[in-house]
Amino acid sequence: MISVPLLIIGAGPAGLCAAYRAAEAGVDVLILERAQKLGGQLVKQTHKFFGSEKQFASTRGIEIAKILTDRLEGLPGRVELQTDATVLGFYEDGVVTAEVRGKFMKYHPECCIVATGASEKTLAFAGNDLPGVYGAGAVQTLMNEYGVRPGNRVLMIGAGNIGLIVSYQLLQAGVKVAAVLDAADEIGGYLVHASKIRRAGVPILTRHTVERAYGDERVEHAIIHALDDEWKKIPGSEQQFDVDVICVAVGLSPLTDLLWQAGVDMKYIGALGGYVPLRDADMMTSVKGLYIAGDVAGIEEASSAMVEGEIAGIAAALRLGFITEKNEILKKDCLNQLRQLRAGPGSEKIRTGMALAGAYV
Ligand SMILES: Cc1cc2nc3c(=O)[nH]c(=O)nc-3n(C[C@H](O)[C@H](O)[C@H](O)COP(=O)(O)OP(=O)(O)OC[C@H]3O[C@@H](n4cnc5c(N)ncnc54)[C@H](O)[C@@H]3O)c2cc1C
Incomplete structure (x- = not known):
């Protein structure tokens, strides 16, 4: 002792x-x-x-x-x-x-x-155990500590500061960010971070969430949908994104x-x-x-x-x-x-x- x-x-x-x-x-x-x-x-x-x-x-x-x-x-x-x-x-x-x-x-x-x-908190959705679904901390560790890109095209879940900053860092590393989603009505992070990624052409979709990840061996695409006032799915609002990474930044x-x-x-x-x-x-x-x-x-x-x-x-x-x-x-x-x-x-x-x-x- x-x-x-x-x-x-x-x-x-x-x-x-x-x-x-x-x-x-x-x-x-x-x-x-x-x-x-x-x-x-x-x-x-x-x-x-x-x-x-x-x-x-x-x-x-x-x-x-x-x-x-x-x-x-x-x-x-x-x-x-x-x-x-x-x-x-x-x-x-x-x-x-x-x-x-x-x-x-x-x-x-x-x-x-x-x-x-x-x-990090995580999110329950079908397919969230496929390789290619990461927490934002893991994406940052891979890129900023080890110099490894997590994939080629990312769907970011969460528009708080972490989701926004990590999206920008992905862009800086040459990775495409297909969209940033957030279930909330408004962007949670600082607007200066949101503006930077919007200027780079990345859409930020509030009142949206991820429904499901698809892929055989790893993530190949994701389905998202819009949410109504009671946070329920709006039927027919599904969209598909062809991505190989889903990054979860939900707090x-x-x-x-x-x-x-x-x-x-x-x-x-x-x-x-x-x-x-x-x-x-x-x-x-x-x-x-x-x-x-x-x-x-x-x-x-x-x-x-x-x-x-x-x-x-x-x-x-x-x-x-x-x-x-x-x-x-x-x-x-x-x-x-x-x-x-x-x-x-x-x-x-x-x-x-x-x-x-x-x-x-
Ligand atoms: C993407 C991102 C961007 C951010 N940007 C900003 C910003 O611009 N401005 C700002 O002010 N803040 C920012 N933050 C927040 C800031 O990084 C955190 O609030 C801050 O690091 C918290 O400090 P901490 O010392 O409490 O915890 P941490 O920095 O998490 O450190 C905790 C340490 O404890 C160690 N540890 C845990 N468990 C054990 C154990 N059992 N035994 C031994 N060691 C253990 C961990 O390994 C870690 O090193 C950002 C965070 C993220 C993720």
Whole structure:
């Protein structure tokens, strides 16, 4: 059993920012990350981010991952980064088990920050088990991490930011996008992303859904149909698209398995993507010393994930006795940044969800 002052699970923007603030205050930190690379979703993001300057707006996601990792060196606290390290269990006595490069390990952290991000939602339709039906995360990983095109002609399901951005990245990679569908009345993502793909000639069909995928060995074509006011099929509205890829981008759910195991109080909040842990303004859950940050706390954006990570990192440092005036001031500043990030009319859903989860809004 290895004792550690602070264990952080997940090295996405939330986990990396938590580590930075805690180590800056003098805490020794261990980060366990199941992937081979550090940065979470950021390593797949080739586009320039929106948001505020403090959260690296106008910088490409992949570059933000490098900035957040590089600044972990030379801090008063030591940051140990373990990749290929999957946390498997979180026990009620606070013991955490993990597989670290093929070895089974046991840790006993004094404090822990869970920053495991999210998993993709999927969609039930006939033929969705055919090769060629992908989640948007898999398409991004193939293209942006490994330089492999998933196919030649894609039907995108979902016109939120992820569906729109991945459609644009497919076009940039020379793949044809036949159409983007969404069951909702309106495009869910930013209009700037929608305009870019419309300008490239890709139709965005709202109030439409996929009915069925056909093919012998893999996807060869898809049938879609229009939906009426009650979200039922409009008879005779079927259209066929000859595609070899159907990409599903219909939202994310917080990846909360470890929190359930730890016995954290959870609540279903649709506005945050599903079951989320209840938390206080310090991002601490109902289990003392166990904090959360980022998409696992509610599906939002990298900008708020970074600020939540900072808050959790500072709060854990304070709990471990690393109390400085600077920490208190920094925490207040982070809380104000979060409030500003969630201030616009477009963030009303998030504000409502966060209030239900007990977060500072
Ligand atoms: C296509 C796309 C475009 C986006 N564009 C933007 C944008 O322009 N601006 C913006 O602000 N946001 C954007 N986002 C959202 C942003 O990427 C996420 O909100 C952000 O990455 C969440 O950060 P996180 O640290 O909570 O989770 P993640 O980035 O998902 O990181 C979680 C990490 O935890 C690790 N992990 C999970 N389980 C375990 C385990 N059991 N053991 C060890 N490690 C584990 C994962 O491997 C991962 O590295 C975009 C997302 C997508 C998919």
